[in-house]
Amino acid sequence: MMSKTAAGTLERCRGLIDRGILDEKKVKKAVTAATARGVDVEHVLIKDYRVSKKDILLSLGECYGLPWADYDERLPVPPAIIEGLDPFELSFWSWFPLAKDGNTVTIAANNPDDPALSGQFKKYYPGMAVKIVVALREDILWYINEYLHDVPGKLIGTERTGLAYWRNTMAHWRTKLARYRTDMAKARTDLAALRGGLGLVAISDAMIRSGKFKNVMGLYALLFVGLSIAAYGLAKYLRLRHKGIRPPGHQTIVEVTSATIQFLENYHYIPEGGLGAGQTKRTMLARLGDLLYDYSTILYPSPASRERTHLARERNVLAAQRTVAAAYRTIYARARTGLAFIRTGVSFMSIGLGLMGYFGLGPMTVVDGVLITLGILMAADGALWYLPVRKEQAEPPRCLPD
Numbered sequence: 001m002m003s004k005t006a007a008g009t010l011e012r013c014r015g016l017i018d019r020g021i022l023d024e025k026k027v028k029k030a031v032t033a034a035t036a037r038g039v040d041v042e043h044v045l046i047k048d049y050r051v052s053k054k055d056i057l058l059s060l061g062e063c064y065g066l067p068w069a070d071y072d073e074r075l076p077v078p079p080a081i082i083e084g085l086d087p088f089e090l091s092f093w094s095w096f097p098l099a100k101d102g103n104t105v106t107i108a109a110n111n112p113d114d115p116a117l118s119g120q121f122k123k124y125y126p127g128m129a130v131k132i133v134v135a136l137r138e139d140i141l142w143y144i145n146e147y148l149h150d151v152p153g154k155l156i157g158t159e160r161t162g163l164a165y166w167r168n169t170m171a172h173w174r175t176k177l178a179r180y181r182t183d184m185a186k187a188r189t190d191l192a193a194l195r196g197g198l199g200l201v202a203i204s205d206a207m208i209r210s211g212k213f214k215n216v217m218g219l220y221a222l223l224f225v226g227l228s229i230a231a232y233g234l235a236k237y238l239r240l241r242h243k244g245i246r247p248p249g250h251q252t253i254v255e256v257t258s259a260t261i262q263f264l265e266n267y268h269y270i271p272e273g274g275l276g277a278g279q280t281k282r283t284m285l286a287r288l289g290d291l292l293y294d295y296s297t298i299l300y301p302s303p304a305s306r307e308r309t310h311l312a313r314e315r316n317v318l319a320a321q322r323t324v325a326a327a328y329r330t331i332y333a334r335a336r337t338g339l340a341f342i343r344t345g346v347s348f349m350s351i352g353l354g355l356m357g358y359f360g361l362g363p364m365t366v367v368d369g370v371l372i373t374l375g376i377l378m379a380a381d382g383a384l385w386y387l388p389v390r391k392e393q394a395e396p397p398r399c400l401p402d
């Protein structure tokens with residue numbers, strides 16, 4: 001015969017049974033084990049039965065007919081709603097305020113049906129409306145530890161988490177930029193193969209059309225090898241250009257780079273232009289570089305534990321500088337790839353014009369015309385890759401002035 005408390009706990013887990021995650025026998029065993037060990041049944045379900053937090057929260061939400069909230073240490077809890085709270089009372093009654101919208105406070109509670117909660121809410125938020133969401137007791141304790149271990153305004157643990165989040169965001173973007181640069185390096189390598197094959201084609205074509213060599217079959221074999229190499233390089237080029245792995249354009253790179261360093265608005269105050277940095281070209285990416293020009297911190301905080309936060313802030317600014325520099329490298333890689341396109345296109349045009357001018361019109365003039373046309377198109381395409389970079393500044397942002 002289960003006690004009233006155990007029966008209530010079993011009802012909170014009814015959603016797990018209804019969705020077939022655990023059968024009722026296992027849930028009863030988890031409730032018995034939790035009672036014997038003096039811990040929450042959610043702890044037993046997560047640790048011993050490998051039930052996900054999301055499934056438990058869904059079950060609690062279904063039980064109480066309320067939305068649920070998972071723990072997020074990056075949550076910007078307003079200081080106004082946590083001032084004066086008693087962490088011992090919050091731990092005992094298992095609730096914590098999460099947000100404030102006008103005159104409504106959103107509160108996470110582990111047992112929303114507890115009649116004592118209404119008195120708690122009236123005590124701390126008189127005259128305000130309350131919106132309740134369900135949360136695990138363990139998550140509520142984490143909120144209390146994170147947000148009430150110091151007075152509002154001096155909390156640093158959650159800020160370091162936010163800074164770490166932004167460092168990861170910037171690292172993801174730099175990794176993508178590195179992948180784009182790798183793709184463009186592959187394209188330049190393939191263009192080099194294309195130019196090599198084109199050279200073999202030009203040599204064999206000129207030798208065949210001169211009529212001075214007896215081993216014509218060998219020359220045709222050389223022509224075939226050159227065409228094969230050129231076709232391979234051309235196929236790789238067309239794949240980069242048209243088949244979905246084309247790297248983002250100049251403006252896209254700049255806009256995404258700007259978005260990845262938005263953390264500066266929340267965690268830093270750096271005057272525009274850095275600390276005495278000189279003006280550079282007034283492009284968007286240049287302004288971002290100027291903002292981070294020579295930022296550095298030399299601090300001796302008290303207590304010393306806060307130094308980790310100051311160092312985390314500086315690491316983020318340095319990571320932002322690396323992100324801007326990575327954007328520059330990617331843009332310049334696009335320019336190098338565009339120049340490779342132009343070089344290859346000029347090679348096509350030069351060889352086609354040279355062969356046409358030297359040997360005159362004939363059956364092979366069609367090949368010469370194709371070479372010239374492809375060369376013009378490739379050179380024009382390369383110019384579209386290269387020209388936007390001309391407006392960017394020549395120097396990347398520096399950490400400290402010379």
